[in-house]
Amino acid sequence: MKLYSDIDIVVFLNDVKKCKNEVFFETDEGDKLNLKSALSQYVFFVADNNFKIIEKGQLMFEDEDLGILKKYLSYND
Amino acid sequence: MKIKERLKMFGGLLSSSTNLSIWSFTSDKELLFSTSNYKSEFSTFFSLSGCLDYVFSKSKLNKPIILGNSLDLFWIAETIDASSISEGFECVLIIGPIFCSDSSLISIEKSLSKMNLSINLRNEMLNILTDVPMISIESIHQFAIMMHYAIHEDVIKSRDILYQKKLKHDNGDDVDVAAVLILEEESYIKEQIFLRSIKEGNLVYKQLLDLDTYFGIDNDRNIQIDKIRSLKNYMFMLIGFCRSAAIEGGVPFKIAKEIEKKAFLKIEKCDTTSKVYFGFVETVEELVVEVRRSSNNPNISKDILECCSYIKSNILEPITLEDIAHEVGYSEYYLTKKFHKETGIKLIDYIKQSKIELAKIYLETTSKSVQEISELLHFTTRNYFNRVFQELVGMSPNKYRNSKKQLDDEVKNETV
Numbered sequence: 403m404k405l406y407s408d409i410d411i412v413v414f415l416n417d418v419k420k421c422k423n424e425v426f427f428e429t430d431e432g433d434k435l436n437l438k439s440a441l442s443q444y445v446f447f448v449a450d451n452n453f454k455i456i457e458k459g460q461l462m463f464e465d466e467d468l469g470i471l472k473k474y475l476s477y478n479d
Numbered sequence: 480m481k482i483k484e485r486l487k488m489f490g491g492l493l494s495s496s497t498n499l500s501i502w503s504f505t506s507d508k509e510l511l512f513s514t515s516n517y518k519s520e521f522s523t524f525f526s527l528s529g530c531l532d533y534v535f536s537k538s539k540l541n542k543p544i545i546l547g548n549s550l551d552l553f554w555i556a557e558t559i560d561a562s563s564i565s566e567g568f569e570c571v572l573i574i575g576p577i578f579c580s581d582s583s584l585i586s587i588e589k590s591l592s593k594m595n596l597s598i599n600l601r602n603e604m605l606n607i608l609t610d611v612p613m614i615s616i617e618s619i620h621q622f623a624i625m626m627h628y629a630i631h632e633d634v635i636k637s638r639d640i641l642y643q644k645k646l647k648h649d650n651g652d653d654v655d656v657a658a659v660l661i662l663e664e665e666s667y668i669k670e671q672i673f674l675r676s677i678k679e680g681n682l683v684y685k686q687l688l689d690l691d692t693y694f695g696i697d698n699d700r701n702i703q704i705d706k707i708r709s710l711k712n713y714m715f716m717l718i719g720f721c722r723s724a725a726i727e728g729g730v731p732f733k734i735a736k737e738i739e740k741k742a743f744l745k746i747e748k749c750d751t752t753s754k755v756y757f758g759f760v761e762t763v764e765e766l767v768v769e770v771r772r773s774s775n776n777p778n779i780s781k782d783i784l785e786c787c788s789y790i791k792s793n794i795l796e797p798i799t800l801e802d803i804a805h806e807v808g809y810s811e812y813y814l815t816k817k818f819h820k821e822t823g824i825k826l827i828d829y830i831k832q833s834k835i836e837l838a839k840i841y842l843e844t845t846s847k848s849v850q851e852i853s854e855l856l857h858f859t860t861r862n863y864f865n866r867v868f869q870e871l872v873g874m875s876p877n878k879y880r881n882s883k884k885q886l887d888d889e890v891k892n893e894t895v
Contacts, residue, residue, distance in 0.1 A: 412526050431597045440528065440549045441590055447523050448607060449600050 404476045407457040411450065414474050415443050421471070423464035430458040482559070482630065486572070489629040490514060493574065498612045499622070502573040503559075508535060511570060517607050521576055530554060533643055534571050543623035544641040551583035552576040552611065555623045559630055572630065574622055578613045585709065620846065637846045671840050677721050677763065678728040680770035681791050710752050714759045718742050721766055728770035738765050779821050782807050786818065787829070794833055797857045800826060834858070835871045842880040849876045 405414075405427075418425045418437045425437045427446060435442040435449075449455045463471055490501040493514075500515035502522070508531055515521050525531055528548030534540065540558040547553045554575030561569040578584055587608060591601050614622075620637045627635050675681075722739045726732055742762035749755045789806050790798065803826070804811040818826040834856045841852045853864035868876050 412523060415527055429597075429600075431600075433594075433596050433600055435594075441587065442594070443527055444520075444524055444550075445591075445594070445596065445600065445604055447527070448520060448604055451519060452603055453600070 403461050405456050405459075405461050405474050406476045407454075409456065409474050411447050415446070417470050417474075418443075421463065421467035423467055425467065425471070426462040427455075428460050428462065429453075429455045485629045485632070489625065493622070497614065498610075499574055499577065499614070502575075504531065504534075504571050504573065506535065506569045506571075516610055520607050524548065524552065524576065525554060525573070528552075530556075530643070534573075540571070540641070542635065542639050542641050543627050544643060545619065545623065546643040550587055551579065553579060553619065555619065555626060557623075557626055557630055572626065574626060576611050577619060578611050579616055579619070580613065584608060584611075584613075585713075588709070617844070617846075671844060672837070674720055674724040675836070675840070676791065677724040677767055677770065679791075680728055680767055680774055681788055707750070707752060707755065710755050711746055711749070714746055714755055715743060718746075718759065718762055721763055725766040725770050729773040730766065730769040731773070734769055735766065738762060738769070780817075782809070783818055783821050786814070786826075790830055790833055794837055795855065795857075798830070831867055832871060835868055838864070838868060838876065839872070839879065842876055843883045852876070 415437060421438070427435045427437055429435075429449065433445075433449070433455075435446050437443060437446060446455075461471070461475070493499045493501055500513060500521070502513040502515065502525075503511040505511055508526075510518070510522050513522065530546040530548065533546060534544070534556050540556065543555050543557045545553060545555055552575070554573050554577070556571055556573045559570050559572055588605065591604055594601075596604075620640060623640050624635055624637070627633060718739055722735045725735045725738075739762070742758060746755055746758040749758055786803055786807050789803060793802075800811050800815065804814045807814060809817070815826045818824075818829070822829065824832075838852050838856055841847055841855070842849075847855070849864070850861050853861045856864070858864035858867070865875055868874075868879070872879055874882070
């Protein structure tokens with residue numbers, strides 16, 4: 403699912419930490435990041451800062467964590 | 480000098496001499512200023528690792544605190560009181576990020592390789608991380624002390640420095656930042672013991688040759704070139720240290736230099752990390768053989784040399800004469816007689832000497848107290864440790880530590 407492009411990354415990633423299951427972000431270049439790992443979180447930030455990946459990539463997560471993540475998902479509009 | 484001038488001077492000294500960045504955050508967690516080349520990246524790393532929240536969760540930091548994250552990046556922070564500056568608001572001064580050892584960056588490089596990232600993204604991450612300076616724990620303490628002085632004009636000791644209590648690792652474990660730093664400190668001590676064993680031609684060096692835990696042995700031919708390059712560079716540096724240790728151990732300069740040159744040529748041609756590693760192992764073996772050859776005393780038997788190796792490799796254990804005798808297959812009485820006859824010193828004195836040699840390394844390279852070192856080396860009391868140290872070195876442990884520190888400071892001042 404797509405994310406809003408203007409999310410506060412630090413707040414978003416802190417919310418990801420609260421999810422019960424793994425949360426992945428896949429860029430349009432095929433880089434797959436496990437957003438619950440610290441190193442992947444840093445890569446995610448650097449990637450968006452330099453290559454604006456958020457607007458082009460997809461977020462993947464379990465339904466159980468939808469409650470935490472739905473405010474960041476652009477399909478809600 | 481006013482606080483602002485002192486801080487400006489301190490920041491200038493830091494960035495010009497060490498590439499260390501200095502930062503300041505307001506109590507609203509807003510970034511006031513930073514000298515870093517990667518402001519947004521490192522302030523986000525600091526924030527994501529929970530360090531920023533941790534700093535502001537403390538009511539006021541009157542002493543510097545060392546914070547860390549799960550990638551072994553460290554920062555030093557301290558509060559500047561609202562009354563100290565004309566703007567009239569409280570803020571936090573931060574130095575960092577800092578790596579404490581090469582192995583941290585190498586381990587991150589390894590993790591990034593496993594993530595199969597696109598080349599652009601991987602290179603961008605590495606560019607950012609290679610901007611982080613590598614600084615020893617001892618120097619981190621010194622910078623923390625200097626930062627405190629720049630803020631308060633007050634002199635503190637290393638023992639006054641605070642540590643972040645909990646740090647969350649990716650595996651979910653909570654660890655203490657002080658414990659992480661101690662591990663780094665231990666690897667430095669291990670390196671010192673490793674070099675000393677080369678100097679002595681002691682076979683214990685083989686047990687310390689576990690560099691694969693830091694670098695990993697990877698036989699994959701498609702390995703990234705820059706990973707092999709950084710490993711080769713690290714090995715060249717280590718071989719240089721080993722060569723110096725061998726020369727101190729009695730190997731003629733020309734021979735040691737020849738071994739080093741041969742190793743450089745051989746390692747440079749290697750195309751996998753495992754070949755680089757084994758090239759290094761071979762070189763160390765060659766140097767140790769030369770040390771043993773140059774110091775070979777025909778009067779000392781193989782059993783007594785083995786006995787010495789056993790003592791050195793178990794020096795941190797509560798070893799007894801009975802254990803050593805059992806190890807070499809002699810009775811305690813026969814071994815002590817034989818040892819004295821061949822080496823000219825009593826076995827018990829040799830053990831004491833070996834312990835004091837290690838104590839000197841701890842005193843020179845760590846901030847452990849004399850009591851802690853005495854306990855680590857299994858001396859029955861601190862007084863007894865002091866007495867043995869005084870007898871063998873000619874001064875007390877504290878005096879030895881101070882004299883070494885003074886010498887280091889003089890060398891640093893001369894370099895400046």
